[in-house]
Amino acid sequence: MTMWLVVIAAGIATFTIRFVFIALFGKIEVPPALERGLRYIAPAVLAALTVPTLVAPGGQFDPWNVFVPAAIIGGIAAWATKSIGAAIVIGLPAVWLLQWLV
Amino acid sequence: MDTSDIEASWFQGVRAVSPILLGVIPFGLVFGVTAANADVPVLAAWASSFIVFAGASQIALVEVMDGGGTPVVAVMTAIIINARMLMYSADLGRYTAGQRLSRRIGVAYLLTDQAYLVTTHRFPTPTRANGYFRFYLAAAISLWITWQISTTTGLLLGTAIPSSWSLEFAIPLTFMALLVQAVKDKPGLLAAVVGGGGAAAAITLPFHLGLLVGTAAGIAAGMLFEKRLR
Structure with a gap:
C-alpha cells in the first residue's frame, strides 16, 4: 500500500514538473537571457548525466574502471558515424571485452 | 502542408528515435529485474512505468523503499532526479504556446530526456510547429511503448538476466552519443x-x-x- 502511495505521489510530482512551463509559456514573456541559456541545456545535462555514472559507478569515485574507456570508444563511434546505434553496437562489446581482459 | 510532409514527420520521428530505443530496452529490462528482486509490491513497481514514466527515478523509488527508506525520502529523491525536466518543459513551452490543452498535456506526460533531445536536435528553433509536434509525438510514443514492454519483460524475467552483461551501460552510451551530437x-x-x-x-x-x-x-x-x- 505504501509503495502505491509513493508511486502515485511521485507520478503527480513528475507530471507537474513536466507540465508547469508548458502550461505557463505563452502567458508570460520569456527573458532573453533564459532563451539563450536553453541552448546549453543539452550539452550540460547530457554530460552531467553521463560523467558521474562513468567515473563513479555505484557512487564510489573510481575513474580507472572499464566503463570509462568503453564509453569513450562508444562516443567516438557515434561521432564518426553520426549514429546513436553505433555507440551501443560498439560500446557494449567494448565493455565485455575490457571486463574479460582485466 | 501536404500529406507527404505529414507522413515524413511521423516517419522521421520514429526513425530518429529507433537507435535510442536500442539503449532504452536494456535499461527497461534492468529496472524490471531490479524491481522483481526488491522487497516491494511488484504490481506497484510495474505501474510506476506508466504513472511516473521516468526510468532513473523509478529505479530510485524501488531502491529507497527496498532499503527501508521513508516514503517522503523516496518521493523527494524522484522529484530531484526529475527536476531537470523543468528545463525541457521551459524549452518545449516555446513550441506548445497556443496549442490546445489536451495536446499540451500529452506532450508533458510523454516528456523524456530522449524525446526532448532528439526533437531539439532536429528542430533547433520553434519553426514549422506541426512538423515539430508530429516528430516529437512519434519519438515520444515509440519510447513509451518500448519502456512499457521492456520493463514488463524485465519484471517477468526476474533473475534470468545476469548482471555481468552490464546491460545498464547502454543508457550512458546513448547519452554519450547524444552528447557528441549536442x-x-x-x-x-x-x-x-x-x-x-x-x-x-x-x-x-x-x-x-x-x-x-x-x-x-x-x-x-x-x-x-x-x-x-x-
Missing part, C-alpha cells in the same frame, strides 16, 4: 565540460543534487563564454 561550438563544449565535471565533483551531495548543480554550472559557463566571444 556539442556544436566552443561554448557548447565548455557547457559539457563544466556540466560533467561539476556533476562528478558534486557526487557526494545527497538525492542526486550533483546532477542539477553540474547542469546549472554548465549552462552558466556556456552563456558566459558566449558573452565573451561577442
Whole structure:
C-alpha cells in the first residue's frame, strides 16, 4: 500500500514538473537571457548525466574502471558515424571485452 | 502542408528515435529485474512505468523503499532526479504556446530526456510547429511503448538476466552519443565540460543534487563564454 502511495505521489510530482512551463509559456514573456541559456541545456545535462555514472559507478569515485574507456570508444563511434546505434553496437562489446581482459 | 510532409514527420520521428530505443530496452529490462528482486509490491513497481514514466527515478523509488527508506525520502529523491525536466518543459513551452490543452498535456506526460533531445536536435528553433509536434509525438510514443514492454519483460524475467552483461551501460552510451551530437561550438563544449565535471565533483551531495548543480554550472559557463566571444 505504501509503495502505491509513493508511486502515485511521485507520478503527480513528475507530471507537474513536466507540465508547469508548458502550461505557463505563452502567458508570460520569456527573458532573453533564459532563451539563450536553453541552448546549453543539452550539452550540460547530457554530460552531467553521463560523467558521474562513468567515473563513479555505484557512487564510489573510481575513474580507472572499464566503463570509462568503453564509453569513450562508444562516443567516438557515434561521432564518426553520426549514429546513436553505433555507440551501443560498439560500446557494449567494448565493455565485455575490457571486463574479460582485466 | 501536404500529406507527404505529414507522413515524413511521423516517419522521421520514429526513425530518429529507433537507435535510442536500442539503449532504452536494456535499461527497461534492468529496472524490471531490479524491481522483481526488491522487497516491494511488484504490481506497484510495474505501474510506476506508466504513472511516473521516468526510468532513473523509478529505479530510485524501488531502491529507497527496498532499503527501508521513508516514503517522503523516496518521493523527494524522484522529484530531484526529475527536476531537470523543468528545463525541457521551459524549452518545449516555446513550441506548445497556443496549442490546445489536451495536446499540451500529452506532450508533458510523454516528456523524456530522449524525446526532448532528439526533437531539439532536429528542430533547433520553434519553426514549422506541426512538423515539430508530429516528430516529437512519434519519438515520444515509440519510447513509451518500448519502456512499457521492456520493463514488463524485465519484471517477468526476474533473475534470468545476469548482471555481468552490464546491460545498464547502454543508457550512458546513448547519452554519450547524444552528447557528441549536442556539442556544436566552443561554448557548447565548455557547457559539457563544466556540466560533467561539476556533476562528478558534486557526487557526494545527497538525492542526486550533483546532477542539477553540474547542469546549472554548465549552462552558466556556456552563456558566459558566449558573452565573451561577442
